[in-house]
Amino acid sequence: MAEELIVNPCLQFQPYFDDSTSFLLYAPKPGSGMKYLVVKRDEYPNVFDVFLDLSASRFDFLDPELDLDEADRDLLVENGVLVNSAESPELPLFSCQLSEFDPFQGDFDLGSLIAHPGIRFSPFDLGNFHSISQELHISPFSASVWIRDDLTGIEQGIWLSDSDAEVVSRLTASRSPNFPIDIDLARRLISAGILIDPLELRRVSQLRGNEIEVAQAKFQKDHYSVLKELFPGVQMRAMQRYYRAYVANGFMPFGDDQVERRYREHNEPFARLLQNQFASLMSLIAGVDVKLSYVYAASYVGGSVLAPHVDRKQCEYSISFQVDYEPEPPSGISPWAIYVTPLLGFDDAAARGETVTLAECERQAAAADPAAVNLANGDGLFYMGRELIHFRNELPDGHRSTSLFFHFVSVDFEGPLD
Numbered sequence: 001m002a003e004e005l006i007v008n009p010c011l012q013f014q015p016y017f018d019d020s021t022s023f024l025l026y027a028p029k030p031g032s033g034m035k036y037l038v039v040k041r042d043e044y045p046n047v048f049d050v051f052l053d054l055s056a057s058r059f060d061f062l063d064p065e066l067d068l069d070e071a072d073r074d075l076l077v078e079n080g081v082l083v084n085s086a087e088s089p090e091l092p093l094f095s096c097q098l099s100e101f102d103p104f105q106g107d108f109d110l111g112s113l114i115a116h117p118g119i120r121f122s123p124f125d126l127g128n129f130h131s132i133s134q135e136l137h138i139s140p141f142s143a144s145v146w147i148r149d150d151l152t153g154i155e156q157g158i159w160l161s162d163s164d165a166e167v168v169s170r171l172t173a174s175r176s177p178n179f180p181i182d183i184d185l186a187r188r189l190i191s192a193g194i195l196i197d198p199l200e201l202r203r204v205s206q207l208r209g210n211e212i213e214v215a216q217a218k219f220q221k222d223h224y225s226v227l228k229e230l231f232p233g234v235q236m237r238a239m240q241r242y243y244r245a246y247v248a249n250g251f252m253p254f255g256d257d258q259v260e261r262r263y264r265e266h267n268e269p270f271a272r273l274l275q276n277q278f279a280s281l282m283s284l285i286a287g288v289d290v291k292l293s294y295v296y297a298a299s300y301v302g303g304s305v306l307a308p309h310v311d312r313k314q315c316e317y318s319i320s321f322q323v324d325y326e327p328e329p330p331s332g333i334s335p336w337a338i339y340v341t342p343l344l345g346f347d348d349a350a351a352r353g354e355t356v357t358l359a360e361c362e363r364q365a366a367a368a369d370p371a372a373v374n375l376a377n378g379d380g381l382f383y384m385g386r387e388l389i390h391f392r393n394e395l396p397d398g399h400r401s402t403s404l405f406f407h408f409v410s411v412d413f414e415g416p417l418d
Contacts, residue, residue: 005073005082007059010089010251013051025051028089028250029080033263035250037079047072080250092245094270095139095159096238103187110186113195115171118148118155123169124162137242137270143169147193151208153280156235158192168194193232212284215382219285224340224383226373227285230321236378240324242270243402247299261304261395266418268297275406278319278380282408285382286317290408293417297404299324300336302397308365310343310356311385313415315407318385322375324402333376336401340388341370361389 008027016022021041029035041048050067051059064073064082076082083089124143132140138157143165148155160168167181171194181189189195211227218225231239246252252263265271275295283290293314300306311318325334343349344364349356370389373381383390385407395401409417 004084004086005064005077006085006088007062007064008080008083008089009060010091011059011081013055013059021048023048023052023055025079025081027080027083029083030087030089030248030250032080033247033250033252033254034265035078035080037075037081044072044075047075089249089251091133091137091251092242092249093133093137093139094157094238094242095142095144096157096235097159098161098164098188098192100234100238101158101188101191103184104190105187108186108190108197110181110195111176112197113190114176114198114201115173116147116193116196116201117174118146118150119171119173119194120146120148120155121165121169121171122146122157124165135269136273137246137268138273145194149208151205151212152230152284154230154277156193156231158194171195192234215285216287219382220287222371223342223387224371224373224381225285226375226379226381227281228376228379230380231378233378236323240377240402243297243299243323247402252297252299258309259298259300259304259306261301263299263301265297267294271295271297271404271406274321274404278321278406279408282317282319282382282406286384288317289411290317291411291413291417293407293409293413295404295406297402299400299402300395302395302399304392304395304401306390306392307358308339308361308389308391309358310346310361310387310389311407313386313413314409314417315385316410316413317408318383319404319406320375320381320383321404321406322377322379322401323404324377324400326400327398333374334401335374336392336395336399337372337374338381338390338392339365339370339372340383340390341365341368343387343389346387361391365389365391 011027014024016024016038023039025039026034026036039048054062073082122144129140132138139159142159144157144159145168146155146157164185167185170179171177215225215227247263252265254263256264272295275292279290279292320338322334329335375381
């Protein structure tokens with residue numbers, strides 16, 4: 001009913017190019033994705049006048065019953081401009097709370113532990129509310145601590161209660177705490193990797209270093225390789241929670257030219273934050289210095305098919321980072337493989353400046369014996385998407401797979417990055 005409708009609190013208004021007789025309304029519609037409505041004066045005169053007037057004040061001054069007729073209301077409901085007050089979308093913000101880590105159960109001597117060498121404390125500061133929440137999509141409502149892995153350059157953020165923040169703010173990187181810490185808090189700090197035994201840190205770093213060496217050799221030979229568990233399980237569950245809510249609340253548009261049945265967003269803010277952290281690791285694996293081009297967040301639903309293709313110039317080096325798979329596989333590994341096979345004649349096509357057609361990619365893929373890559377949540381496939389044909393078969397009904405695609409180019413690349 002009209003009296004239950006409100007203006008979508010996430011509604012955005014902007015001019016439609018330089019046309020003074022049109023403007024664009026766009027808003028997340030829960031369950032349907034981001035909706036875009038071009039309002040033209042000659043097509044929707046009442047809607048045009050009402051929203052043009054409200055754009056100078058506040059959209060929530062609108063009374064759907066008094067200001068709009070039934071046809072206008074139906075149009076705006078269909079396009080997510082009006083929503084039921086009980087189903088209003090809300091922008092999710094990423095956080096991974098220290099309380100989500102199970103306490104460490106082993107014996108330990110606090111004096112033998114150090115604060116992780118890569119910790120960075122970020123105090124609570126509402127002055128940064130807009131930039132943190134709107135530009136990064138991370139929670140600004142409490143202090144956090146960030147742990148940077150020296151080998152990979154990847155940081156994980158952990159959000160803190162006020163009392164925990166008082167303790168963590170006193171820690172100094174690579175130093176043992178010189179003050180007492182509550183035993184229960186200490187166990188969570190160990191579990192989260194904020195406090196760590198130097199010998200354990202050395203052991204873990206050596207293991208990761210060995211994995212990186214293997215991945216480097218594989219990448220040089222085959223132009224792709226996999227690194228596992230780039231984030232711990234608690235962090236991955238927080239990412240899953242964020243992206244499930246982000247899609248459910250309608251913030252990610254549905255469908256594109258490449259895959260009809262996926263939610264997707266170019267340079268989604270939280271994914272862009274993660275991409276910055278992966279740049280040095282991409283350089284390390286590829287053996288060349290790279291810079292960011294763009295990131296693509298995608299959540300595939302049942303029936304999705306990714307046809308055999310190669311990527312464009314902005315995707316010279318890429319990472320397919322597995323975030324989520326539903327239903328959760330018993331083994332933890334996604335059954336929905338990414339298939340990769342070398343593109344024959346790449347050097348000749350590149351020299352002639354030719355674009356490889358989808359038909360040619362499909363022909364080569366059908367004749368090849370492609371490698372199947374199955375990832376667990378938190379794993380990353382590093383690959384050269386212009387030189388490898390890659391594709392996925394149909395995703396089963398009732399399944400969903402969410403990935404982030406981080407794209408990079410060589411530092412001397414001079415073309416557009418988007």
